[in-house]
Amino acid sequence: MTRIEEELRATFARHEAITPPTAPLRARIDQAGVRAIRRRTQRRIVGVALAVLVGAVTPVVLADRRHGGQPVITAPPAGKPAVTPPADPVDLLLIGSVEPVGEPEQRADTIALLHIAAGGQSGWLVSLPSQGRYTSAGGAQRTVADSILGDMPKSAGRFMTELTGVTPDDVVSAEFSTIRRATAAVGGAEVCLDRAVPAVTGLKGFAAGCQQIEAGDVEALLSPRSGVADATYGRDRNAVALMRALTVEAARGEPRLGVQAMADVLAGTQEEAEVSEWKELVEKITATGIPVLSGIADPSGGPEIYSGVAESLYQAIQDDRLAEWAAGHPEYVID
Amino acid sequence: MIPGTDPVVGEEVAVTYEEFADSRLPALLRYAVMLTGDPNTAQDLVQETMLRAQLHWGRVVRSGTPDGYVRKILTNLFIDMRRGSWWRRVRLFADPDPGVPAVTDHAHESAERDRIWHLLAGLSPRQRAALVLRYYEDLPDQEIADALGCAVGTVRSAISRGLEALRTEVVETR
Numbered sequence: 001m002t003r004i005e006e007e008l009r010a011t012f013a014r015h016e017a018i019t020p021p022t023a024p025l026r027a028r029i030d031q032a033g034v035r036a037i038r039r040r041t042q043r044r045i046v047g048v049a050l051a052v053l054v055g056a057v058t059p060v061v062l063a064d065r066r067h068g069g070q071p072v073i074t075a076p077p078a079g080k081p082a083v084t085p086p087a088d089p090v091d092l093l094l095i096g097s098v099e100p101v102g103e104p105e106q107r108a109d110t111i112a113l114l115h116i117a118a119g120g121q122s123g124w125l126v127s128l129p130s131q132g133r134y135t136s137a138g139g140a141q142r143t144v145a146d147s148i149l150g151d152m153p154k155s156a157g158r159f160m161t162e163l164t165g166v167t168p169d170d171v172v173s174a175e176f177s178t179i180r181r182a183t184a185a186v187g188g189a190e191v192c193l194d195r196a197v198p199a200v201t202g203l204k205g206f207a208a209g210c211q212q213i214e215a216g217d218v219e220a221l222l223s224p225r226s227g228v229a230d231a232t233y234g235r236d237r238n239a240v241a242l243m244r245a246l247t248v249e250a251a252r253g254e255p256r257l258g259v260q261a262m263a264d265v266l267a268g269t270q271e272e273a274e275v276s277e278w279k280e281l282v283e284k285i286t287a288t289g290i291p292v293l294s295g296i297a298d299p300s301g302g303p304e305i306y307s308g309v310a311e312s313l314y315q316a317i318q319d320d321r322l323a324e325w326a327a328g329h330p331e332y333v334i335d
Numbered sequence: 336m337i338p339g340t341d342p343v344v345g346e347e348v349a350v351t352y353e354e355f356a357d358s359r360l361p362a363l364l365r366y367a368v369m370l371t372g373d374p375n376t377a378q379d380l381v382q383e384t385m386l387r388a389q390l391h392w393g394r395v396v397r398s399g400t401p402d403g404y405v406r407k408i409l410t411n412l413f414i415d416m417r418r419g420s421w422w423r424r425v426r427l428f429a430d431p432d433p434g435v436p437a438v439t440d441h442a443h444e445s446a447e448r449d450r451i452w453h454l455l456a457g458l459s460p461r462q463r464a465a466l467v468l469r470y471y472e473d474l475p476d477q478e479i480a481d482a483l484g485c486a487v488g489t490v491r492s493a494i495s496r497g498l499e500a501l502r503t504e505v506v507e508t509r
Contacts, residue, residue, distance in 0.1 A: 004502045005470060011451045012369050012471040020374045022360045028378075029356070029385045 089320040090116040093160050093168040094125075095148065096176060096222060096239060110222060110239040111144055113160065113168070117320055124322045125243055126313075127297035128163075129236040132305030137162050144305065164314040176219050182246060184215035189245035192334075193238060194299070197221065206238075213242060233301045240295035241334050295334030296326060306332075352392045355401055356385060363409060369467045370413045372456050380416065384409040403481060410468075410482045414460040454504050461485075462497035469494055 096110035113126040130145040147159040161167045183189060192210040199205030204220040213221060221238050296313070298306050306313050309329060316325035326333045363384065367377035388395050388405050398404040455463055461483060468479040479490045 002498075004498055004505065007451055007505075008466060008470045008498075008501070011449075011455075012467070015368065015372075015452060016365055018374050019361075019365045019368045020378060022364055025364065025378050025381060026356065026360060029382050029389075032382060032386055033389050 089118045091160075091166050091168045091317070093156055095156065096179065110236050111148065112236070112240055112243070113164070113166075113317070115317055115320075115322055117322065122294070122323055124326075125240045125295045126317065126322075127236040127240045127295065129233045129298060129302060129305055131302070132233065132236075132298070133303045134163055134305055134310070165318050166314070176222055179222070179242070180215045180218040183213065183218050183242075186246060186249040188212050188214040189242070189249035191221075191238070191241050191245040193241065194334075195234065197234065197238065213245070218242070233298060237295075237297040237299070237334065240297050244295045244334060294326065296322070296332050297334055299331055350396065350401060352389050352395075355388070355395075355405070359402065359405070360385070363405065366406065366467065366472065367409060367413070369471045370410070370464060372452065380409060380412055383412055387412075403478065406472075407482045407484070410464050411484065413464060414483075450505065451501060454501050457504075458497050458500060459493075462493045462500070465490055465493040466497045 092114040094112045094114055096112075111128040111130050113124075113128060115124045115126060117123070128144050130143070130148075132144050133141050134144065136142050136147070144159070144163075147162070148156045157168055189212070190210055191213045193206055193208055196208040197206040203223055204217065206217075206221060221242060222235060300307060304310075309332070313325060313329075313332075316322050360381070364377060364381050367380045367384075368374055371377045371380060384405060387408050388401075395401050395404045455466070458466070464483060465479055468474045468482055474482070476487045476490050480487045483490060483493075
């Protein structure tokens with residue numbers, strides 16, 4: 001053994017003494033374990049939502065969730081998978097957070113409304129910039145984030161109803177780390193950014209235009225950037241662009257592989273017993289073809305969200321006419 | 336059945352999460368201290384590791400080596416966390432003091448050892464983990480490779496480069 005190796009062993013042995021006692025840590029772990037199990041319940045919902053984002057299970061899962069039940073898998077007829085499109089439009093409020101879901105410090109870092117048209121014909125991700133301002137029913141100016149946080153998820157549901165007139169069918173929180181794993185599952189995705197994202201506060205920057213976003217880039221792309229003009233609006237546009245790119249990537253080439261990889265990742269957040277059922281569901285649905293989501297984001301940079309077009313946009317969501325609205329407002333569309 | 340301190344390789348180990356936590360928490364915490372160099376960070380790391388182990392306990396047991404599986408979770412978390420901003424915050428306090436006082440004899444030896452402790456903070460997370468697994472946990476190359484999720488050759492390279500980096504720094508400061 002060389003001298004440096006001997007010294008290294010001695011160094012480790014000496015520093016065993018700084019190891020803290022385990023009893024307080026054990027108590028912390030037990031306490032956190034209770035919270036973690038509660039969060040796992042929420043993550044099951046996250047799994048459903050992200051699956052919706054890849055467009056794979058939207059029709060079946062959402063059709064059944066609208067009636068308050070668990071997703072039901074219908075056996076496909078011989079040689080043809082079964083799909084039950086939702087008869088009515090479906091709206092999910094998606095909240096992305098840097099902090100773990102369910103933690104007291106959880107923030108709404110990115111917010112989007114996922115709207116699935118009746119019949120499952122099209123899917124839309126409508127960005128709602130967290131620092132965007134709007135006028136509440138009482139006439140007060142509020143930010144989206146202020147309105148959403150509080151008595152989650154009820155407060156988020158109330159906010160959506162107040163803002164758009166649409167009551168979401170569900171409110172779903174996802175940690176950025178989950179989105180990172182989903183990005184890794186499809187091997188990264190090409191995301192087109194309408195403007196550059198500066199490198200600040202230790203976060204990597206991104207050039208304007210189309211580029212490959214890998215899993216390791218996700219948190220940098222979605223994290224808040226203080227002191228940057230258009231920071232929150234830009235981040236929310238990028239979040240929608242990333243989500244959309246993931247759906248495209250999952251559908252590219254061999255869709256079954258991409259969606260299966262995504263499903264494997266999501267299955268990691270599920271109860272062990274549910275994994276095989278989950279995979280079976282995805283396999284059945286992917287054979288039917290994957291609708292690709294389109295994004296809607298406010299290009300103005302705020303401070304008021306969708307200034308000048310808010311009323312028509314929200315009305316279009318209510319009336320399930322987003323495709324028509326998007327055709328008339330191409331500058332708001334990310335595709 | 337409560338596991339011993341050595342991992343049981345290739346056998347089904349029927350152990351509950353509670354039993355595992357009771358028997359293995361002290362060793363995991365010591366390992367985390369060696370990895371991070373900081374008791375507080377080590378506690379955070381072990382807490383996150385044990386939470387993940389608890390949530391996926393079925394998978395941990397089916398691996399046949401709960402000890403090795405949980406150590407792998409902890410090692411991966413350490414490598415991931417070193418990329419995060421909170422780690423850099425910790426590092427500010429762990430960075431070596433540039434002004435090493437001139438000391439002699441036993442005091443000098445002691446200072447040298449502490450110097451190595453500080454120098455470990457300058458290694459890449461993978462190099463540091465490899466050194467800890469070899470010179471603290473006394474694991475063979477294959478088990479280190481399993482913990483790091485890499486090839487045996489990569490382990491040998493990481494250890495060699497880590498030792499060389501330490502040796503160079505120590506010689507330069509003597």
